[in-house]
Structures are given as structure tokens and as C-alpha cells.
Amino acid sequence: MLAEALFFSAVLFTIGVFGVLIRRNAIIVFMCVELMLNAVNLTFVAFAQSYGAGGQVFVFFVMTVAAAEAAVGLAIIIALFRHRQSVNLQNINLLKG
Amino acid sequence: MQATVVAPGMPHGTLSLLYTFHFYLFGLIAIVSALLFVTRKSPVAAALWLVNTMFCLAALYVLLDAQFIGAIQVLVYAGAIMVVFLFVIMLLNLGQGGDVTDARGLGWKLTGGAVSLVMLAQIFALTRAKTPINLTLPDGFTARQVEQTGAIAPVAGPLFNEYLLAFEVTSVLLLAAVVGTVILSKQRGDEHAR
Numbered sequence: 001m002l003a004e005a006l007f008f009s010a011v012l013f014t015i016g017v018f019g020v021l022i023r024r025n026a027i028i029v030f031m032c033v034e035l036m037l038n039a040v041n042l043t044f045v046a047f048a049q050s051y052g053a054g055g056q057v058f059v060f061f062v063m064t065v066a067a068a069e070a071a072v073g074l075a076i077i078i079a080l081f082r083h084r085q086s087v088n089l090q091n092i093n094l095l096k097g
Numbered sequence: 098m099q100a101t102v103v104a105p106g107m108p109h110g111t112l113s114l115l116y117t118f119h120f121y122l123f124g125l126i127a128i129v130s131a132l133l134f135v136t137r138k139s140p141v142a143a144a145l146w147l148v149n150t151m152f153c154l155a156a157l158y159v160l161l162d163a164q165f166i167g168a169i170q171v172l173v174y175a176g177a178i179m180v181v182f183l184f185v186i187m188l189l190n191l192g193q194g195g196d197v198t199d200a201r202g203l204g205w206k207l208t209g210g211a212v213s214l215v216m217l218a219q220i221f222a223l224t225r226a227k228t229p230i231n232l233t234l235p236d237g238f239t240a241r242q243v244e245q246t247g248a249i250a251p252v253a254g255p256l257f258n259e260y261l262l263a264f265e266v267t268s269v270l271l272l273a274a275v276v277g278t279v280i281l282s283k284q285r286g287d288e289h290a291r
Contacts, residue, residue, distance in 0.1 A: 001160070001161065003224070004120060005120075005124075005157065005161060006224040007221075007224070008124040008127060008128065008157070010220040010221060011217070012128065013216075013220065014216055014217045014220070015128070015132060015134075015135055015213075016131075017212065018210065018212075019134070019135035021201075021208065021209030022135070022200055022201050023200060024199040024200070024201060025140060025191075025199040027140050027182065027185065027191065028199070030182075031147050031182060032135065034174075034178065035131060035134070038154055038174065041154070042154055045157075045158050045161050045166055046161055048161075048163060048239070049162050049239045050233050050234055050239075051228075051233065051234065053255060054259070056163050056165070056251070057252055057259075057260050059166050060166070060169070060252065060256065061260075061263060061267060063169060063170075063173050064270070064271065065267075066174070067173060067177065067178055067274075068270055068273075069274075070181055070182070071181070071274050071277075072274050072277050072281065074181060074182070074278075075277070075281035076281055077185065078188070078189070078281075079281050079282065081189050088199060
């Protein structure tokens with residue numbers, strides 16, 4: 001089932017990229033990043049079935065990093081919301097020239 | 098997929114057909130949920146569709162002989178991380194999502210679609226690459242390993258031997274994340290009078 005798993009993973013990753021490109025809500029963009037991480041995890045697990053359990057260990061690390069990233073990212077979003085009263089990425093243009 | 102390909106560790110016949118059917122079923126549900134997730138206006142609906150995608154991925158992990166990772170996926174991703182997302186949506190009162198549409202304009206959508214298609218083609222080209230045959234485990238090896246030692250031992254072994262340093266560094270990362278989160282979300286006294 002390696003080929004099928006890689007197909008599903010590729011499609012899910014692409015949907016995540018598409019979401020990051022077309023949405024302006026910071027929280028939804030962030031969730032799209034999580035979807036991409038999940039797609040990569042599926043690839044790791046699919047390869048772990050044929051190449052040894054080391055891939056599953058990497059999924060473990062990816063999940064840990066995702067949890068840390070979610071905590072910090074959501075704290076940043078809350079701080080932005082306090083500052084701008086909005087999570088729309090169009091209103092967050094402090095670094096725009 | 099050819100009918101002759103049988104999932105590793107699964108007997109031939111109807112059981113293998115059932116396995117293939119469920120693999121495609123959960124994969125398709127995951128993709129449809131992901132599409133619904135990126136197109137919903139309300140952040141709450143989007144988050145719930147993403148939870149559905151994650152559950153389907155957990156089912157796929159179980160079908161791929163990674164039962165422990167499947168359980169962790171449900172507990173950590175669908176259970177913990179998505180609850181934090183929903184909690185923040187609730188905290189910032191973004192649930193309605195009605196008044197301002199947050200999807201970008203047509204130009205952005207077309208560009209995004211084009212970039213996604215190119216990326217999809219690239220990934221498909223990558224998945225066709227041949228992998229060295231001498232690295233491949235024999236058919237059904239992982240399933241037999243799970244049968245003999247349980248689902249956790251194949252993950253725990255490398256985690257605490259080969260990847261011990263990475264494991265320890267991860268704990269430092271988590272500590273840094275906790276400290277960073279507390280500092281970022283701390284209200285400054287001078288901005289908000291109590």
C-alpha cells in the first residue's frame with residue numbers, strides 16, 4: 001500500500017499548501033500548516049512499513065515539534081489579536097515596505 | 098492498483114480485499130475532509146473537518162501496521178492540539194466568520210491552484226523514484242514484528258537507543274516552547290490597566 005499512501009499524502013500536502021495560499025485568517029493558515037505536517041507523517045509511516053520502524057520514531061518527533069509549534073504560534077496569534085483586534089493577515093503589515 | 102498486489106502481513110482473498118477497501122475509504126474521506134476544511138468560512142467548522150482528517154489518518158496508520166502512532170495521533174493531534182486551536186478560536190470570539198470573508202481574490206486563488214498543481218506533479222515525480230531493494234524489509238515483516246513484540250516495542254527501541262540524543266533535545270525544545278508561550282501571552286501591566 002506504499003504507492004497509495006504516498007498518493008494520499010501528496011494530495012493532502014498540496015491541499016495544505018493551497019489553503020496557506022488562499023486563506024487570510026491566521027488561525028486557518030496555521031491549521032493548514034498542521035495538515036501539511038500530518039501529510040508528511042503519513043509518508044513516514046508508509047515508508048516505515050517497508051524500511052523499518054525508524055520512520056515511526058520520526059513521526060513521534062514531528063508530533064512533538066508540532067505541539068510546541070502550535071503552543072507558540074497560537075500565543076503569537078493571541079498577541080497579534082490584542083494588538084490589532086483582528087487575525088486577518090491583511091491587517092498585519094507592519095513589515096511591509 | 099493491480100489485483101495481484103497483496104498488503105503485507107494480510108492473508109489473500111476476501112480479507113485482503115477488505116483491507117484495500119478500507120485503505121481507499123479512509124484515504125478518500127481524509128482528502129474530502131481536507132478539501133472541506135480549506136473551503137469553510139467559519140474557523141470552527143474548518144477545525145472540526147481537520148479533526149475528521151486526522152482521525153482518518155489515524156485509521157490509515159493502523160492499516161499501515163503503526164498502531165501506536167495511530168493511538169498517539171488521536172490523543173495528541175485530534176485530542177490535544179486541535180482542542181487548543183478550538184480554544185483559541187473561542188477565546189478570540191472568531192466563531193462566526195461571517196462579516197469579513199477571508200478568502201483571497203481570484204488572482205490569488207488561480208495562483209494558489211497553479212502552484213499547488215505544480216507541487217503535486219513534483220511530488221508524484223518524486224514518489225516514482227526507485228528505492229534500493231536491499232533496504233526493503235521482507236513482505237509482512239512489520240506486521241509480524243507487531244505480532245511478536247507488540248506495537249510499542251518497535252518504536253520505543255530506536256527511540257531510547259539510536260535517537261536518545263534527539264529525544265533529550267526534544268525535551269529542551271518543549272521547555273523553550275513553554276517559556277516562550279508564557280512570555281508571549283503575558284499581558285503587560287502598563288497596556289492593560291487592571
